[in-house]
């Protein structure tokens with residue numbers, strides 16, 4: 001019997017081995033005159049290198065090269081693949097961006113069913129489970145001999161990833177456990193799912209075939225950011241990370257999935273064939289070793305897991321995480337307890353659609369009932385007014401809750417939440433507590449439906465609700481509450497990252513009239529005396545603050561573009577924008593169509609950008625920032641490559657997704673040129689339906705003819 005079957009396992013060995021990859025050679029390749037064979041070699045080398053760095057970054061959270069260097073490697077790979085389209089393969093890191101939309105998902109039958117889990121709701125349930133198991137064990141093994149692996153139970157979406165000879169071939173949802181959906185294109189966009197294994201050259205050789213099972217989830221911090229952006233755009237908020245993740249995985253357009261902050265944790269091997277000879281001490285006879293193997297292959301494996309010898313240890317683990325579940329960076333709804341040894345798992349088998357050898361101990365629901373004292377309104381930096389509930393303090397899952405989100409006025413009206421109601425409050429992970437619903441039986445007889453605010457609670461100006469939006473706004477440009485939020489956002493970590501500058505300081509400086517717009521932040525060094533007069537501002541604090549402000553001047557353009565606080569522009573979009581329009585001047589003068597031609601930018605954002613820059617007040621702020629010495633040009637390394645540079649295109653016919661103007665803007669945004677008639681100078685004819693005479697001309701000249709899809713590939717999209 002393998003050493004890990006029983007608790008007599010040698011505990012000195014019981015540590016997961018952490019990967020210690022050394023990376024691949026960093027030889028630089030002269031670009032330009034590569035022939036096919038050389039390109040092939042360099043492409044393979046670049047992919048290895050990029051895969052390794054993606055693994056360091058997304059799985060180990062320990063990058064060894066800068067973002068700019070990573071972008072350079074990606075740019076080089078993209079350029080080589082564009083020059084040699086037959087060399088593009090689905091496992092290339094360039095293919096994480098998403099593929100063409102599909103009409104529907106193909107069904108996939110799981111070779112080994114993906115079972116569900118039985119539940120335990122308290123310690124007695126768990127003990128009863130152990131007793132049941134005990135009865136089924138052979139005479140020579142007692143329950144007290146067992147070892148268990150205990151793992152937080154992710155509240156996400158189960159998927160199965162199939163690799164053949166180290167290449168990710170297929171990704172499927174669990175579906176009903178027997179049959180799922182083929183969501184390969186979507187799962188390829190998940191950054192910590194290796195497209196190739198091992199992810200590091202230090203890992204073991206890949207098995208000939210393996211199905212890795214695990215959970216797709218959205219980290220809580222990313223989820224909050226996602227909802228913050230949704231709310232900023234006046235769009236519907238996601239109810240919880242699970243729904244948002246499930247929606248993204250089942251998206252028919254994987255380019256949209258690629259923009260969601262999905263992540264993966266591997267928790268099991270569905271089946272494996274042809275495991276390569278493993279060095280001494282690397283058997284895969286139990287769950288603990290399987291997780292170690294997966295980790296060494298480069299899969300992200302949850303670090304918050306434990307191997308336990310007895311019920312007491314198992315319960316300890318469960319009780320600890322029940323208390324501290326809010327410390328987990330992902331949503332968990334319980335702990336999965338698994339019998340460690342595969343031989344015993346097999347022996348215990350499956351009953352119905354749940355294995356006998358594992359059980360999910362569910363955390364108690366984090367809901368509570370309390371009184372809603374008042375409905376207050378918060379003013380966001382874009383002027384969005386959002387209602388929130390002020391509550392009689394209540395303990396929910398170990399945390400005292402005094403306020404809860406009411407999302408937006410539409411949601412509030414739908415639930416008909418009223419002041420004075422007794423309401424159910426729910427906490428989901430670190431997400432702001434929410435008001436689930438009022439308890440109507442306990443409603444006070446004189447309660448009144450909530451009325452939309454007519455005025456901004458901060459400046460008293462009239463509130464406005466645009467017809468086509470859910471959100472209600474304060475449109476007063478001088479509203480102090482908005483300014484506080486704008487400054488808070490401008491100095492925040494994801495934007496200019498000015499250390500020591502928080503909302504309190506923003507409030508103080510705005511109240512004292514030292515800041516009237518974000519541009520004034522850079523004039524604070526001329527107002528030292530006024531700063532010294534403020535409460536809590538000593539010399540040292542002022543020195544530090546001014547130094548941090550000064551340091552922020554070297555933040556790259558994409559940070560400056562983020563910090564402006566344009567609706568819908570967070571880090572990711574700003575990066576795409578700056579990639580396509582590498583100076584503030586270019587950004588300020590670009591039109592809606594050109595913007596829409598950039599990958600990841602839809603009509604909403606495009607209008608938002610154009611509208612923002614069209615306002616004289618904003619132009620003045622940008623001018624102030626320019627004079628203060630902020631970066632107004634993109635750093636060359638951060639520039640997105642201009643893959644179409646030097647190429648001339650002619651467009652004919654109706655394209656499937658882009659209008660002609662959009663196609664023209666797209667080509668130009670990627671460095672290409674568009675002319676009206678086909679000549680020897682034309683590199684590509686972009687062909688749509690019902691083409692004109694240009695097609696015959698191109699054929700006669702031997703001009704290359706491509707469709708919209710190929711254009712995107714050429715442009716590295």
Ligand code: IVH
Nearest residue numbers: 115116117151152153154158267336355358
């Ligand atoms: S093991 C036979 N481990 O729970 C057990 N499942 O399975 C197979 N889940 O939707 C699953 N975290 O996605 C396992 N650490 C974990 C898990 C986990 C979450 C989910 C799984 C499935 C459900 C029931």
